[in-house]
Amino acid sequence: MKLALIGFGQAGGKVVDEFLAFDSRIDGGFVESAIAVNSATADLQGLEHVPQQDRVLIGQARVKGHGVGADNELGAHVTEEDIDEIQGAIDRVPVHEIDAFLIVAGMGGGTGSGGAPVLAKHLKRIYTEPVYGLGVLPGTDEGGIYTLNAARSFQTFVREVDNLLVFDNDVWRSTGESVEGGYDRINREIVERFGLLFAAGEVGHGDHVAESVVDSSEIINTLSGGGISTVGYASETVDSSSGLLSSFTGDDSFDEGEATNRMTSLVRKATLGRLTLPCDVSSAERGLVVATGPPEHLNRKGVERGRQWLEDETGSMEIRGGDYPTTDREEVGAIVLLSGVTDVPRIQQLQEVAIEAQDRTETVRANAQDEFATLMDTGGELDALF
Numbered sequence: 298m299k300l301a302l303i304g305f306g307q308a309g310g311k312v313v314d315e316f317l318a319f320d321s322r323i324d325g326g327f328v329e330s331a332i333a334v335n336s337a338t339a340d341l342q343g344l345e346h347v348p349q350q351d352r353v354l355i356g357q358a359r360v361k362g363h364g365v366g367a368d369n370e371l372g373a374h375v376t377e378e379d380i381d382e383i384q385g386a387i388d389r390v391p392v393h394e395i396d397a398f399l400i401v402a403g404m405g406g407g408t409g410s411g412g413a414p415v416l417a418k419h420l421k422r423i424y425t426e427p428v429y430g431l432g433v434l435p436g437t438d439e440g441g442i443y444t445l446n447a448a449r450s451f452q453t454f455v456r457e458v459d460n461l462l463v464f465d466n467d468v469w470r471s472t473g474e475s476v477e478g479g480y481d482r483i484n485r486e487i488v489e490r491f492g493l494l495f496a497a498g499e500v501g502h503g504d505h506v507a508e509s510v511v512d513s514s515e516i517i518n519t520l521s522g523g524g525i526s527t528v529g530y531a532s533e534t535v536d537s538s539s540g541l542l543s544s545f546t547g548d549d550s551f552d553e554g555e556a557t558n559r560m561t562s563l564v565r566k567a568t569l570g571r572l573t574l575p576c577d578v579s580s581a582e583r584g585l586v587v588a589t590g591p592p593e594h595l596n597r598k599g600v601e602r603g604r605q606w607l608e609d610e611t612g613s614m615e616i617r618g619g620d621y622p623t624t625d626r627e628e629v630g631a632i633v634l635l636s637g638v639t640d641v642p643r644i645q646q647l648q649e650v651a652i653e654a655q656d657r658t659e660t661v662r663a664n665a666q667d668e669f670a671t672l673m674d675t676g677g678e679l680d681a682l683f
């Protein structure tokens with residue numbers, strides 16, 4: 298599917314940069330336009346692939362290009378103030394060519410976490426195309442402010458977008474890795490999963506024959522209905538020459554069985570392995586299974602069996618399936634998109650943090666009211682003031 302990508306904040310910009318590199322590496326054709334928005338000049342300068350004219354600096358009048366320092370209320374504020382600057386870049390997007398907008402942002406910082414929901418609301422008001430979010434959750438050890446930002450912003454972002462795809466940094470970090478090296482690796486993991494999914498809906502620009510190619514409407518239908526989504530991926534290296542050999546000899550009965558079993562097992566691994574956001578799979582409302590790899594290694598039966606297995610696992614009757622044939626990768630893989638998931642421990646934890654923060658704010662406010670009332674000795678009349 299064709300996307301207009303908008304990377305908001307540092308994490309958002311870097312992930313969009315990586316999406317561009319991945320799209321050109323696999324000849325995916327899913328990026329129609331890519332824009333980066335930030336309140337920090339240095340972050341915009343550090344990008345490699347987003348075109349210079351599509352890097353938008355916001356909040357200059359307030360923070361002078363230095364970022365909002367993890368203050369996500371300020372992030373939201375400067376986005377509202379400078380929404381015309383962002384719209385200026387979006388005006389260059391050939392919107393009739395795209396299937397959807399995708400806003401990518403880290404939920405723990407200030408600019409992306411505060412600004413992404415504001416932009417989503419703005420885009421939904423102006424365009425009819427779906428507006429999706431890709432939210433990156435902070436590591437649990439990053440500190441209170443990051444968790445609090447994520448807790449607050451997550452709820453707003455889910456509400457403003459048509460579907461929020463989520464990636465949790467916390468479950469993807471390795472011990473002993475430097476922060477920078479870690480992010481580079483994590484960003485590659487992010488774009489491989491989501492990038493293959495989006496590229497799958499963009500087949501047709503290649504000439505490969507496929508039994509049942511996924512198209513963008515299947516991705517859009519799986520994401521429709523809103524809520525939160527997570528993606529799983531598993532792959533295996535294959536010897537593409539062996540597949541071709543069996544096609545030439547016409548004796549592919551054995552390989553067919555092997556391909557079917559391999560795909561069923563990959564769908565299971567993708568679903569039960571590490572998801573971008575771990576969840577109880579049975580809570581998914583909708584799903585999509587995509588088989589990727591050299592066409593000679595893909596067969597309808599494999600995807601169908603995997604799809605049926607996912608139907609049983611989720612109890613959902615809305616599980617779609619299809620192929621994404623790739624000729625340049627010696628890998629067969631399964632991508633599983635689970636949409637509308639509700640049983641997600643990490644999100645429950647974030648909601649608790651948000652409620653606690655709200656309670657604390659109310660307690661502080663109530664105490665302030667009491668103190669003020671005592672001071673003025675006019676308790677009853679003051680309630681109306683708050």
Ligand SMILES: Nc1nc2c(ncn2[C@@H]2O[C@H](COP(=O)(O)OP(=O)(O)OP(=O)(O)O)[C@@H](O)[C@H]2O)c(=O)[nH]1
Nearest residue numbers: 306307308364365367403405406407408409435480
């Ligand atoms: N996956 C990933 N996460 C990142 C990356 N850089 C930062 N993060 C995460 O994003 C959060 C911080 O958000 P940033 O995007 O750096 O912040 P920002 O939106 O630019 O906002 P300010 O810096 O406060 O102006 C942290 O929770 C990090 O975990 C990255 O390259 N990849």
